[in-house]
Amino acid sequence: MKHTLAVLVENRPGVLARVAGLFSRRGFNIESLAVGITDNPDISRMTIVVSGDDRVLDQVTKQLNKLIDVIKVSDLSPADAIGRELALFKVKVDKGNRSEVIQIVDVFRAQIVDVGIKTMIVSITGTGDKIDAIEKLLRNFGIIEVVRTGKVSMNRGAKTVKLEK
Amino acid sequence: MGKKTRMTGAKALIESLYAEKVDVLFGYPGGVLLPIYDEMFDADINHILVRHEQAAAHAADGYARATGKVGVCLATSGPGATNLVTGIATAYMDSVPMVAITGQVPSSMIGNDAFQEANITGITLPITKHNYLVTDVNDLPRIIKEAFHIASTGRPGPVLVDIPKDITTDELDFEYPESVELRGYKPTKIGHKKQVKRAADVISKAKQPVLYVGGGIIIAGATDELMELAQTINAPVTTTLMGKGAFPDDHPLCIGMPGMHGTKYANYSIQESDVLISVGVRFDDRVTGKIESFAPNAKIIHIDIDPAEISKNVRVDIPIVGDARSILNMLVEFIKEDLKGQTRTASWIKKVNKWKKQYPLHYKQDGTLKPQYIMEQICDMYPDSIIVTEVGQNQMWAAQYFKYKEPRTFISSGGLGTMGYGFPAAMGVKMGRPDKVVFDIAGDGSFQMNSQELATVVQNDIPVIVAIFNNGFLGMVRQWQELFFEQRYSFTCIDDSVDFVKLAEAYGALGLRVTKPEEVRPALKEAVESGRPTVIDFVVEREENVYPMVPAGAAINEILDLEDQL
Structure with missing residues (x-):
């Protein structure tokens, strides 16, 4: 658990x-x-x-x-909190599949933050599951490098984690 | 207040120690400490120069345990600081209030592997309640204030303050803070009233309750409250090794120590209890034995100041976090309302007393010199002594065969089990309680781990009496080898190590040797009346074992005595 x-x-x-x-x-x-x-x-x-x-x-x-x-x-508690991670993927691309990668990035509402002749860096924030999902798809093109942050999390609604006075 | 004086960090440290009413300090100088020691030269603090920094830490610890005040030790950077480590860990495991001050290489050189540099805050992270590296001289008074506050409040423990050399020569406008502001540190003192009431109701209905109490009672100063509770509910009391003296050993309700070398009747009582009232204890493995079979029928009430101790080792039915003294007070009031002078434990006490009669602590008296006999004689002749111990068989016999009546009269490394603790700790005890006769009950193994402190006690005229139970073995390990490793005494024989009488004399202490039972009392008398630091070499029966004994991994009622076959 x-x-x-x-x-x-x-x-x-x-x-x-x-x-x-x-x-x-x-x-x-x-x-x-x-x-x-x-x-x-x-x-x-x-x-x-x-x-x-x-x-x-x-x-x-x-x-x-x-x-x-x-x-x-x-x-x-997972039910009452938002959790987000950030990941950067450096993906191998060529003329033929670049648009395909862009399509996946759009579907996931991720961002392309760097474009090279042979590589692209995809930036995505989301839950761990969402990041796992895009990673799985990007693997088909070849991932050269991955960096992921730990999760940050915050309560939904008015509830806060604050210093009590 | 509000008067600020310009001074160096070194001077500010001394002024801060004055403000904390430190009158004794155990230390050893070194390169980076030179500015501090220059101030110490004229300081109104009784600085005891030890011969090894480990002894400074143990002495500060012994001083703290004997007086209830914060013990202070001082060591230089690098090896000086690392030599404190065992002493700090010992204090940490037994919740002893201590402030350890270390010198550090100059700020600009930290991290460069400078001469005598060690990352002592990193090293002591897991064995201090908190530690500090001073990075600005202006922080020094606040840090010292916080260190003493943290060390002595809540669950006490050691705090280390690491001071780089440049900080000791930098200047500041000194003003000692009157209060501390630590938003992350607010120990719970007052127990939750509802929980206390719940506990009271369970206790009032109990037919076979047992009070299982430890060092927390002594730290909280709750011995009177404990006595009142025990008498109000008429329940047997078992005191752990750390709790020795929390409840008088000669009281009819006392059932001695629980656990591995506890009494049979304490262990049987715990196992058959229906309510286990645990106060200031931590369910150590040496007490519980096989944890799954510990107190199987009991509702467990656990009173402790440290929330992290609750349900750490055993499931607890009613936890109460807070200061033992105030909680016991509240608890007794509730119980008195419930019981109205009646108790339901008469037949339980009868049963416990029957065990007590049937299974007394005993040993074979066969005319040879037995360690148990020596303890009995010390107890008979000097019942008001403070007994400090080393670790191993000597420690267990000291716990079993001396009747402790007052808190802070049994001083021993319980949690960490540090051999070499006793002698330097006894030194600290004697500094804190010069009115008391102080014995270090030692083994020939343990004593040799810090025997260099004979120089310290002679130079400073600290008349402690080291009673060596000399059996030529690392006795406790030998006992285990005898019982569980077919008597293969692998590297536990240390006979003819040294002539302890000559060793004592070489340092200028009194050395006595005892080989027969009839010589015990005259030797003790000579030692005490000499008023000098003394080593008594008791040449005891070589293969005497500590009984009763719960084998490792067994339930505590599977306890064996002298006559039982293993």
Whole structure:
């Protein structure tokens, strides 16, 4: 079972090492981790996808909360949250199939962000499933290079993961 | 307040330590610490110069455990800092409040593999409650304030502050902060009232309750509350190794230690309990044995200040997070309302007492010198001592055969099981409690891991008594080899290592040797009355084993005694 955690942390050097180190030494599995600054420059937000049952999730949450630099941990339920990843694919193209690639990109509402004589870079944001799907199609043309971010996630509606006053 | 004084980082560190009322500090100088040590020269702090940084950490730990105050140690960069690591890990596992200060190479050289550089914040990440690398001298007072606050509150633990050399010579306008602002650190103190009520109702209905209590009681200062609870519900109390002294060993409701080398009756009681009231404990594997068969019929109530301990090892029915003292207070009030002076445990106590009578702790007295006998004599002659231990058989006998009545009188590396802990820790204990007779109960193996500190106790006149149970073996490992590896004593024989009496004398300490039971009491008397650091070499029965014993992987009621066949 996969869980998505939104973790607010102090924006300080070494915090990522503290969080990552915690996962490895306690034997928790990180599927992905994405981190960036929030609207408050003192606070960063991590989105961590972790696999494990409810007991594991419970321990992960409590252990994260024990870190002094961790301010808040929220479990985002998949039904109530939006999740997005970004991927870049460098695809091998030639005169014959370039338009075919463009068609696929249109269908997926992806973007072509670089065009070369023999390559194109396709940029796509979406759920992990959507990115997997376009990857499968692009494979037919030959993918030279892939880079994917970890998932970022946010609650739907008015609910927020914010620092309580 | 508001008065700011211009000074160097080194001076600011000393001023910060004053503000935290640090009167004793264990340390060892080095290159990057020179500015700090120059300030230390005139400082109104009793600096104890150890002979190995590991001892500084253990001594700070012993001081903290004996007094409840934060222990402080100081070491230089690189090897000085890495030598602290075992001591920091020991303190971390046993929730000991400690601030470890390390020097670091100058900021501009960090990451360059400079001389005596080690990434000590990286190294200690998993064994500190928190750590800091100071990057701006202006942050130093705040960081020291936070370090002491974090170390001593909530579930206590070690905090390391790494200070690059340039920070100690940089200047700042010093002002010590009055409070800390840590939005990510707000330990829960007061227990959830509804949960406490739920627990009270379950306890009030229990017919076979057991109180399973540990170091959390001592840290929270909740011994009186524990006593009141035990008496109110008339339930037996088992204290873990870390909880020794939380409940008096000579109290009729005390059933001794649980687990691997616990009493049979403590283990039987836990296994047959219908409600297990667990306070300030963490269900360590040495206590639970085979976890699936632990307290199989019990509803488990778990009171702990650290939410991460709840349901970590066993499923808990009623968790209560918070300070043990305030929760026990609340709990007793609710239970008193429920019970109205009645208890339902009379037949349970009868049963427990029958086990107690049937399976007492015992050993074979055959005229040879037995470690258990020595412990009994220490207990009889100096019942108010503080007993510090090394790790292994000596530790278990010290736990079993001395009657602890007060908190902070049994001091031992429980979680990490650090050989070499006892002697330097005893040094710290004696610094914190000079009024007490302090024994380090040692094995000949453990003592040799930090025996260089004889120089420290002699130089600083710290009269601790090291009682070596000298069996010429790494005894606990030998015991396992005897029982589970066909007596193949692979690299556990260390006989004729050294003449401990001459070793003591070489350092200027008093050295005594005891080979017969009748010499025990005179030697103890001589040691205590000498007022000098003393090593007593008790040449004990070589292959004595610690019993009872739960074999690894067995349930705790599958506990074997001296007479049982393995």
